[in-house]
Amino acid sequence: MIWKAEKNGCYSVRSAYRTCIEDIINNEHLRKPRYWSGIWRLKVPPKVKNLVWRICRDCFPTRVKLRSRGVNCPSGCVRCEDPHEDSYHILFHCPSAVVTWQTANLWHLISPSLNQFDNAPDNIFNLLQKLSAAQIEISVTIMWSIWKARNLKLWQQVTDSNFTILERARHLLEGWRNASRKQVHLNPTTSDSGSSSASQYQCQSQMEKIMCYTPSCSVDLGEALALNHAIQWIHELQLSNVDFEVDSKRVADYFNKGRGDVTEFGSIMDNSLNFCNDYLTNSHVEFIRRQENEVAHTF
Structure with missing residues (x-):
């Protein structure tokens, strides 16, 4: 069967x-046909992306949302006395949040959007398209810090100052960027040119390597071969702490969970797994969506 x-x-x-x-x-x-790729392209910590995604999917656990799901809780804002605590209020309408944006010198960029839209998802999608990369990255991280301040007030009775909220956001973003720079990210990808397939690897956007092999093969097999060659190349460079990013979910899932595929694909993947277990024990393979794969789009 x-x-x-x-x-x-x-x-x-x-x-x-x-x-x-x-x-x-x-x-x-x-x-929901929205600008979702704008969220996943953000160069911010994963928990910040997750928070933005939850807000835009309308599954953010504000008091108004919890009450709509049958949870018996107050509906008022934790940080002020407004009777309606939804995501729009927490991030953009609460007086404490407004002062935070003003202190960060970002309110003049955000307030025009509030005149157009009266809900958090539409405002966030608008800002994703209007602000520069640096502006939106710090903005969404501040949103995370505002939500953190709200939870600290609710659960630990701690009242954060605007300085604390902004410093927490800055520290999180800078710490994540520094950690990302210390680690090597290698992105193997493939393309089909008809009679042959080509593999390209890019390492920290500074080194790259292209290999061609004949005959042409299936996409998944090509991705498995690309990863296999990339692993061996990294070993030749005498690197050890490497994150491999692939846009083939089948390759990433097999590397992290699978075994026992007796096809040619499985044989190549098993070889890659064994090689990493022997020589690259601190390395990982992660899946990224193709629209986020800058290497594939420039190839």
Whole structure:
């Protein structure tokens, strides 16, 4: 028996769930055509991206949202006496938040958007498209810090000053950037040129390598080969602390969870796993969406 929802023919709960969600259950109400890629392209800590995504998906646990889900709690703002604590109020309307934006010298960039939209998701999507990369990165990190201040006030009765909120945001963003610079990120990707396939690796945007092999192969097999060659190249460079970023979810999932695929793909991936276990024990393989893969788009 072959399970058609997986390329290796083996049943998995993940693929069964995906089949149910996409083919059986009507989930059109969950699909929101917004500028989602703008969120995932942000060069900010993952927890900041997650917070922004939750706000824009309207699943942010404000008091108003909790009450709409049947939770018995007050509806008023934790930081002021406004009776309606939703994400728009917390981030843009609460007097404490407004003073924070003014202190950060960002209020003049944010306030025009508030005249156009009366909810947090639309304002955030508008800012993602209007502000520069540096401005939106510090802005969304400040949003995270404002939410942190709200939770500290609610659960620990701690009242943060505006200086503390801004310093926490700055420290988080700078610390994450410094940590990212200390670690090598290598991004293997492939392209098909008809009679042959090409692999390109980019290391910290400073070194890159291109390899071509014949004949042309499937996308997943090409991604597996690209990762395999990239791993060996990193070993030749005598590097050890490396994050490999791939835009093939099948490759990333197999590397982190899988074993036992008897196809050519599985053989190549097993070879990569064994090589990393022997020589690159502190390295990882992570999945990134193709629209975020700058190497693939410049190839």
